[in-house]
Amino acid sequence: MRRTVYINGSFVPEDEAKVSVFDRGFLFADGVYEVTAVLDGRLVDFDSHVDRLNRSLTGLGMTMDLNYAALLDLHRRLVSRNGLREGVVYLQVTRGEADRDFHYPVGVAQTLVMFTQEKHFSTETVKGLSVISVPDLRWQRRDIKTVQLLAASMAKMAAKEAGKDDAWLVEDGHVTEGTSSNAYIVTNDGTIVTRNLSTSILPGTTRAAVLRLATEQQLKIDERPFTLQEAQQAAEAFITSATAFVTPVVEIDGMAVADGRPGQIVGRLREIYIEESRKTAV
Template sequence: MSRTVYVNGSYVPEPEAQISIFDRGFLFGDSIYEVSAVIGGNLIDNDLHLDRLERSLRELDIPMPVSRDDIVAMQKTLIARNEIDEGLVYLQVTRGSEDRNFDYSDTLKPNLVAFTQKKKLQNTAAHKDGIKVALVDDIRWDRRDIKTTMLLAQVQAKRQAKASGCIEAWMVQDGFITEGASSTVFIITQDGKIVTRPNSRVTLPGCTRLAVLRAAAAHDLQIEERLFTADEAYLAREAFLTSASSFVTPVVEIAGHRIGDGKPGPITRRVQQIYLELALKQSAA
């Protein structure tokens, strides 16, 4: 059976989904996307993702295509129709469709599409054993705080990581690690502080990052938001990354440098536990 997807107010079988070749998301990457996790058929951290969706749209002066309540209803309908117990719901809002021109009409109507993916999100091999990450130059544009579909640099970073036997790429600019190709970066110092880069225009304000920081603070874990270099990351006691599609994933090697004893550490395990408990609580609500 094919998936049911959503296109501008209609639920259609995946093979029948259509959008204009003159859509500005296709032509220019003039579009925003979001992805929310699903556990037990329920959305995780969805309010945070919709907050970020609205912010990104405001930054690009793209109107919300439908109300927030309508988006949530649509997400839940897709989850039900596609029988998603565990997985992801993707949303994409483009500025709209019209004949190709760098400038655009002020009255252009945005396009909204959405789809689901079934995916195991809990107790994966990566969660249990940790992953290796590569380091690559950060060559993206300056407004990385806006979650656009302009992801070619991240695609190339992922391919470079894969070629070196890694799962993820962490990007570096001016000697400092910015973020992962599809994740937020954390290290844990030798004295037990959880360190992550503060939000700014050069990184995406991660929703799972925010949920993890709130949960960690509530459990009296030490948190420090600041820049850090690759050399400091090599010397970290532990490291991990976060994202909606991978939750809290231990990192055991960075660019060939083993982190700690090469196994997920106790603080990372604690953060994993805290966040999973929070997610399961949401799924049971």
């Protein structure tokens, strides 16, 4: 079955969804995006995604043409039209179509594209990821979720070529985040360590939810940068994202994390997050 795609006010078959070659998302990566997980046909952490979408747009000097209710309605209609039970909704907003010029155009209509992807979060086997470290080559406003993802793609390809699952990005000797996720370690005393929010990392919606749930479980949290050596010597390591939920990391640069198997804390956090998401999805 062909997917139905939303583009600029219309629901169309995926092979009929077209964007102009003059769109600034294509020419300048002048746009932002969000990926919202779907469980049981409902949207996970939707409010947080809308809040971050608006923050990202503000960071690029844009506003959202649609309000919260309209965005929620479009997401729900797209999920329904595609019969999606488990997967994601991808949303992308660009500044719109204009002749190629580095200056922002005035009075141009935004381009809004949304589509679904099927993914089985709750039933997939979680074996743990092996990651490599690579230099963080991205720009200095990583807190804005822009569509300029070439550096992340290069890092993912480096991991693939090394026969590994993913990469952790390193700057000034410290891990910033994964290629498309936030990164964490668990120390030997059970403290969860993850980099503090700043312009150096994306403020993950799953990150916020997982840290809240960890606090409710009375787990200790330390928001600070950590080194690769700390990660390799940790009791556990993991990532969070809207497409990975909570996923363990069991190997870093060829060195096993602890015994090389998913740990208890990350396993419990994954269970709790999925359980809570099912309850609160909209």
